[in-house]
Amino acid sequence: MPAPSNSVSVFAPASIGNVSVGFDVLGLAVKPIDGTLLGDVVTVSATDGESNLTVVGQFANKLPANKEDNIVWSCLQLFNQALQASNQAVANVALTLDKKMPVGSGLGSSACSVVAALAALNDFYAKYHDFSFDKKTILKMTGEMEAQISGSLHYDNVAPCYLGGLQLMVPDEDIISRALPLFDDCYYVMAYPGIEVSTKAAREVLPTSYSRADLIAYGQNLATFVDACHRQDKAQAFSVLHDVVAEPYRKGLLPKFQQAHDYLIAQGALGVGISGSGPTLFCISDSEQHAKQFALWLQDNYLQTEQGFVHVCKASDDGVAQL
Numbered sequence: 642m643p644a645p646s647n648s649v650s651v652f653a654p655a656s657i658g659n660v661s662v663g664f665d666v667l668g669l670a671v672k673p674i675d676g677t678l679l680g681d682v683v684t685v686s687a688t689d690g691e692s693n694l695t696v697v698g699q700f701a702n703k704l705p706a707n708k709e710d711n712i713v714w715s716c717l718q719l720f721n722q723a724l725q726a727s728n729q730a731v732a733n734v735a736l737t738l739d740k741k742m743p744v745g746s747g748l749g750s751s752a753c754s755v756v757a758a759l760a761a762l763n764d765f766y767a768k769y770h771d772f773s774f775d776k777k778t779i780l781k782m783t784g785e786m787e788a789q790i791s792g793s794l795h796y797d798n799v800a801p802c803y804l805g806g807l808q809l810m811v812p813d814e815d816i817i818s819r820a821l822p823l824f825d826d827c828y829y830v831m832a833y834p835g836i837e838v839s840t841k842a843a844r845e846v847l848p849t850s851y852s853r854a855d856l857i858a859y860g861q862n863l864a865t866f867v868d869a870c871h872r873q874d875k876a877q878a879f880s881v882l883h884d885v886v887a888e889p890y891r892k893g894l895l896p897k898f899q900q901a902h903d904y905l906i907a908q909g910a911l912g913v914g915i916s917g918s919g920p921t922l923f924c925i926s927d928s929e930q931h932a933k934q935f936a937l938w939l940q941d942n943y944l945q946t947e948q949g950f951v952h953v954c955k956a957s958d959d960g961v962a963q964l
């Protein structure tokens with residue numbers, strides 16, 4: 642479908658929240674190697690009428706019918722408030738969300754909508770109204786919107802989705818997120834089984850406190866992983882890809898996860914984990930051939946419904962992009 646005139650379309654990619662070792666603080670943007678757009682697209686167009694939102698795409702029917710309950714509409718309200726606070730005129734816009742991402746999938750679906758919407762609005766104002774917010778301001782807005790939808794502030798989907806690559810959240814409001822060097826030759830097989838697990842519900846199964854042993858293991862694994870990324874020591878990095886915070890408590894929500902995990906590790910996968918809050922499983926390999934074999938196996942052994950899919954991905958270095 643050609644985009645209308647005076648419009649901007651933006652694509653925002655899927656992401657792996659947590660990457661097993663960094664609960665709420667580590668995230669990786671991914672893109673299928675076959676060119677499939679795994680993510681959401683938001684188009685912003687000028688309109689003479691009232692502002693409005695149209696939702697199309699494969700997973701449009703999984704979203705609330707009311708535009709007021711769609712996070713993209715909330716993004717528009719937040720963006721307009723920020724415009725007013727900056728003494729900028731607010732234009733009426735027609736928003737179209739192409740909802741390509743399954744909801745409650747662990748692929749950062751809500752983050753894709755949030756990032757695509759805010760980046761598209763910002764690009765639209767830059768192009769047609771000669772005004773834009775800086776990247777940090779937009780990133781903060783994406784965090785606010787993700788918190789509204791999932792019940793807690795975590796940037797591990799929105800930051801990689803917006804900025805690209807592997808992102809580590811830092812406890813400094815002026816920085817928020819830092820890119821980590823990754824391994825160029827790695828493939829990430831993403832297997833979405835086709836069932837829904839809400840992020841809110843998957844957060845509620847987690848304990849509110851952890852043992853000293855878990856605390857030490859968590860700190861050691863994350864620190865070792867970050868150090869190994871900087872030294873480009875792939876074997877060391879993936880040897881510590883063990884989740885002591887979420888996986889032990891969430892895997893019960895994911896049929897066949899443990900069997901798939903054990904099989905793939907036995908077959909030589911560098912790492913296997915729950916993407917975000919699940920149910921998507923991610924599996925890492927530095928061989929394209931093995932990644933494709935793992936994908937075929939997951940297709941036959943991990944999917945639960947016809948909505949499920951498997952993609953062989955690489956890291957998406959660019960994150961959000963104008964189409």
Ligand SMILES: Nc1ncnc2c1ncn2[C@@H]1O[C@H](COP(=O)(O)OP(=O)(O)O)[C@@H](O)[C@H]1O
Pocket residue numbers: 703704705710711712713738743744745746747748749750751752754755790791838839840841917918
């Ligand atoms: N544009 C949107 N994209 C995704 N979810 C949305 C959107 N607008 C509203 N929602 C609601 O937000 C919730 C997102 O659920 P969540 O489990 O956080 O999804 P995900 O983990 O895939 O991001 C769902 O209840 C969904 O109906």
Ligand SMILES: N[C@@H](CCOP(=O)(O)O)C(=O)O
Pocket residue numbers: 658659664665666746747748749750751795797798840843844887916917918919
């Ligand atoms: N750190 C969050 C990540 C949620 O990711 P999503 O893709 O499931 O929204 C968590 O683990 O709760």
